Amino acid sequence: xxxxxxxxxxxxxxxxAGLLGSLTGLGGGVVLVPLLTILFHVDIRYAIGASLVSxxxxxxxxxxxxxxxxxxxxxxxMFLEIATTFGAxxxxxxxxxxxxxxxxxxxxxxxxxxAYLSRKPRPLDQRNLPPDPLATRLRMNGSFPDLEGERxxxxxxxxxxxxxxxxxxxxxxxxxIGSGAVKVLAMDQAMRIPFKVSTTTSNFMIGVTAAxxxxxxxxxxxxxxxxxxxxxLGVLAGSLLGSRILVKAETKSLRLVFSVVIxxxxxxxxxxxLWGKI
Amino acid sequence: xxxxxEHPQTRAPVWDDHRIEVILGNLLRFxxxxxxxxxxxxxxxxxxxxxxxxxxxxxxxxEPSEYRTIPGVIQSLxxxxxxxxxLIQLGLLLLIATPIARVAFSIVGFALERDRMYVVxxxxxxxxxxxxLLGSGMxx
Numbered sequence: 001x002x003x004x005x006x007x008x009x010x011x012x013x014x015x016x017a018g019l020l021g022s023l024t025g026l027g028g029g030v031v032l033v034p035l036l037t038i039l040f041h042v043d044i045r046y047a048i049g050a051s052l053v054s055x056x057x058x059x060x061x062x063x064x065x066x067x068x069x070x071x072x073x074x075x076x077x078m079f080l081e082i083a084t085t086f087g088a089x090x091x092x093x094x095x096x097x098x099x100x101x102x103x104x105x106x107x108x109x110x111x112x113x114x115a116y117l118s119r120k121p122r123p124l125d126q127r128n129l130p131p132d133p134l135a136t137r138l139r140m141n142g143s144f145p146d147l148e149g150e151r152x153x154x155x156x157x158x159x160x161x162x163x164x165x166x167x168x169x170x171x172x173x174x175x176x177i178g179s180g181a182v183k184v185l186a187m188d189q190a191m192r193i194p195f196k197v198s199t200t201t202s203n204f205m206i207g208v209t210a211a212x213x214x215x216x217x218x219x220x221x222x223x224x225x226x227x228x229x230x231x232x233l234g235v236l237a238g239s240l241l242g243s244r245i246l247v248k249a250e251t252k253s254l255r256l257v258f259s260v261v262i263x264x265x266x267x268x269x270x271x272x273x274l275w276g277k278i
Numbered sequence: 279x280x281x282x283x284e285h286p287q288t289r290a291p292v293w294d295d296h297r298i299e300v301i302l303g304n305l306l307r308f309x310x311x312x313x314x315x316x317x318x319x320x321x322x323x324x325x326x327x328x329x330x331x332x333x334x335x336x337x338x339x340x341e342p343s344e345y346r347t348i349p350g351v352i353q354s355l356x357x358x359x360x361x362x363x364x365l366i367q368l369g370l371l372l373l374i375a376t377p378i379a380r381v382a383f384s385i386v387g388f389a390l391e392r393d394r395m396y397v398v399x400x401x402x403x404x405x406x407x408x409x410x411l412l413g414s415g416m417x418x
Contacts, residue, residue, distance in 0.1 A: 226333075
């Protein structure tokens with residue numbers, strides 16, 4: 001394939017991944033690396049470098065829209081970013097040490113888990129939880145505008161959430177993804193942050209986390225300009241369009257289709273990784 | 279119904295946080311659009327030179343050193359054959375710098391609110407980010 005054709009096809013695939021990722025809320029980055037490695041036979045290290053860059057773009061591009069809604073909590077975000085950035089740095093260094101087949105296998109496992117999580121009903125927000133002393137000291141409790149007016153919340157289990165976010169950062173640095181799946185575990189299930197707050201706060205965090213491993217990737221030569229260009233521009237355009245068109249009725253079936261895609265890609269990556277075909 | 283949800287004393291800081299966030303959100307959007315424009319421009323130059331060559335990413339070679347470091351990228355902008363790639367890489371550097379700038383501005387925000395604890399937390403995050411971008415390539 002010539003560079004012109006390759007660039008055009010990768011840009012279109014990235015655009016669709018960004019659009020679907022944003023419409024379904026599952027994130028486009030998670031399908032990019034398997035698509036690039038399986039369909040286009042790109043070395044997984046180049047794929048991870050390009051995907052990581054696109055993760056920064058989508059996170060930062062969506063931030064302005066999220067901020068207007070006034071749900072995100074910058075204190076929770078900044079505190080947890082200590083964990084995610086250290087994790088990301090460790091993950092990125094680890095990625096340069098472990099064999100690519102192991103990277104593919106871990107990627108496959110994360111995809112399978114994401115597919116499972118996307119089919120599970122979201123746990124209901126628990127209301128009126130007692131204030132946790134540590135969360136209170138860290139000034140994490142807050143409130144956000146709800147249908148019935150201002151709703152306040154108390155953050156729980158800070159140490160568990162912090163440790164899980166370290167893991168989320170490590171996965172992000174290792175695989176060049178946003179790690180939305182682990183974030184759900186940490187912020188929604190451990191820390192009991194209301195869904196709207198955790199989604200918008202984590203969007204902020206994903207860009208900072210990815211920036212922490214991007215420097216390592218760049219200096220190790222994983223970021224190829226010829227590949228990162230169509231991936232970054234495609235995903236950014238797709239996700240920006242996705243955040244504009246809210247097809248509420250369609251999202252349910254779209255989500256099902258997208259999680260099947262994630263499942264299939266996960267099985268492929270796991271197979272290729274375990275049988276050393278990558 | 280517990281009516282103890284009103285915290286008039288926390289109103290003001292919540293609003294301050296929000297104002298800081300709106301500024302930061304716009305900063306992020308500006309950074310992304312700027313970097314996307316630079317990447318697009320670089321992409322056009324790159325394609326105008328290399329459109330008909332063969333695309334091959336099967337084998338990992340690692341990028342040449344001029345696309346790995348900030349000084350290298352800036353230097354490559356002066357060379358004709360590398361200009362397109364160098365410009366894309368410059369755009370990607372701007373993109374990576376965008377969330378770092380967000381964190382740096384948050385320090386100002388927390389300092390204005392006289393929240394020392396979070397000024398320290400933010401400084402830690404900033405240090406990790408700067409180490410990754412500036413320091414991680416040195417020890418090779």
